[in-house]
């Protein structure tokens with residue numbers, strides 16, 4: 001970079017500070033400002049940032065009032081992206097999902113094959129997991145679209161066996177209970193709703209009679225209208 005600047009100084013006659021000032025730009029990514037040089041951004045050709053450097057300041061992302069660029073993108077990943085232009089090596093942040101990293105690289109016009117070997121294994125492993133999950137969800141979607149209850153049940157059982165989660169099974173029990181609940185309420189509240197409700201009411205009255213240990217039959221159980229009068 002300094003060789004390029006030195007040649008620029010000798011050709012234009014400007015002093016070093018003027019050249020550095022004119023070459024410096026500010027890029028705001030997701031609210032975090034980064035300062036760098038236009039010559040730095042030209043280090044990785046055929047990318048979004050190199051195109052910006054070549055056409056500075058004629059870019060829709062340039063704010064002439066603030067004198068800086070703004071991108072509403074992931075700031076943490078941009079730190080690694082910008083570092084790639086500085087040191088020529090692309091590393092993958094360990095706390096960022098590989099799929100997200102790939103998406104951001106794609107936005108900046110960088111190929112993920114440029115990732116350094118030290119980070120490649122972790123990056124590739126996460127991407128493979130992502131692909132496996134996509135295939136898995138696709139298979140389940142096909143099963144569901146066939147309107148086949150057994151396929152749905154099989155899919156749920158597979159998820160449960162894969163992740164060791166009982167959540168899905170609990171959901172099944174809750175769904176069955178929601179369907180069955182009105183019948184239980186009718187059984188308990190309305191003796192005329194079914195034969196089972198009548199039997200339950202009879203034994204309920206019988207138990208009450210035994211509990212009171214009275215010899216007089218409490219007919220109010222059987223004839224509530226008499227009890228009201």
Ligand SMILES: [Zn+2]
Pocket residue numbers: 090091092116117118119120
């Ligand atoms: Zn690395």
